[in-house]
Amino acid sequence: MDRFIFNLTKLLLYILSILTIILAITVFVLSILTAQRTTINNHEKYAPKKSVIINDFYFLISICISGSILIIFISLYGINAVYFESKIFLIIHGLLLLLIHSCSLLIASVIFFDERQIGSPASLFFKAHYDYALLTYSHQPIHNKSLSYNDLYYYGKFSSMINITFDIILDRVHKRLHCCGLMGTSDFAELHIPIPPSCFNDNGTSYESSCLSKFRLESIYKAQIFAICIYIMGILTLVSFLIDLILLREFLQDQLLEHVIERLTNFSKTTESMNETKSQQQYKSLKPQVQQYIIDYLLESTM
Known part of the structure; x- marks a missing residue:
């Protein structure tokens, strides 16, 4: 192999390693944000009950977090192996890349094709957040006139928290997803409270769609994009593995x-x-x- 082509191959491996590191950091950040957003910051009785679905979801997130960290270190290890032209390090790097490639395809396929892995836990977490926001909204005196003295005291003490909860969860969800209520506008009728203004469009017509179903579809769509990132990372590791073989052959x-x-x-x-x-x-x-x-x-x- 010509020396110029050999150096170009090394440069290509450096570039692929850097791209892999960037994708791994992206997966790491998205996994952390997903874990944070699924953590409800209120009383535990409003959080979703522990179940196999929730445990599997957290297990999948933990694999993505730990796997992305591992890929970052493996990519840095590969850069050092090529820089020092170490055959032993290059062989170890190639084997690790092959392992990461197989695991990446497996995890990405589970996320992309099995909607239950993301759709079901996303629905449970969303329902827990929405129910809590709806509960605090219904307890505001301006919407509910049948509150006891203790309820009024509670509202006076935590009114700022209640308003923030409603603004962040209910109001934004209605406007962003163009929906109203967890299952529909009947949710507000059952609590004997008026429909929030965020449930109406600019023409004054209320949204009839269920927020739960729309959020589930949105979560699945985002999860598929997340899986595509993992697929790309798996392809990059495979190409890096092939370049490892070429460089190893040249070293020998x-x-x-x-x-x-x-x-x-x-x-x-x-x-x-x-x-x-x-x-x-x-x-x-x-x-x-x-x-x-x-x-x-x-x-x-x-x-």
Whole structure:
């Protein structure tokens, strides 16, 4: 392989490693944000109950977080292996890349094709947040006139928290998803409270769609984009693995060539120190070995 092409191949591996690190950081940040957004900051009785679905969801998120960190270190390890031209490090890096590639495809396929892995836990978390926001909204005196003295005291003490909860969760959800109520506008009728202004469009018509179903579809769509990022990262690791093989082959060829040159040099020094008869005998004895080294090198270079 020409030296220019060899250096270009090394540069390509550097670029792929950097791109892989960027994607791994992206997956890490998205996983952290997902874990934070699914954590409800209120009383535990309004949080979703622990179940297999919730546990599997957190397990999947933890795998994405730990896997992205591992990929970052493996990519940095590969950069060092190529920079120092270490064959052992390059072999280890290639095996790790192959493992990461297989795991990435598996995780991405689970997220992309199995809607239950994301849609079901997303619905549970959204319902918990929405129910809590709806509860605090219904307890505001301006909307509910049948509150006790303790309820009024509670509202006076935590009114700012209640208003913020409603503004962030209910109001924004209605406007962003163009929906009204968890299951529809009937949610507000059951609580005997008026429909919030955010449930109406600019023409004054209320949204009839269920926020739960729309949020589920939105979560699945975002999860599929997340899975595509993991797919791309898996493809990059596979390409990096193939480049590892090319560089490893080149390193072995260089090592073989150096070995052949060393043997030829030693042979020349030996013949110079002998008389003509002995040198001819030595040449005849070493000639098959030298030829075999040259043949091996030529075979390796044509592979």
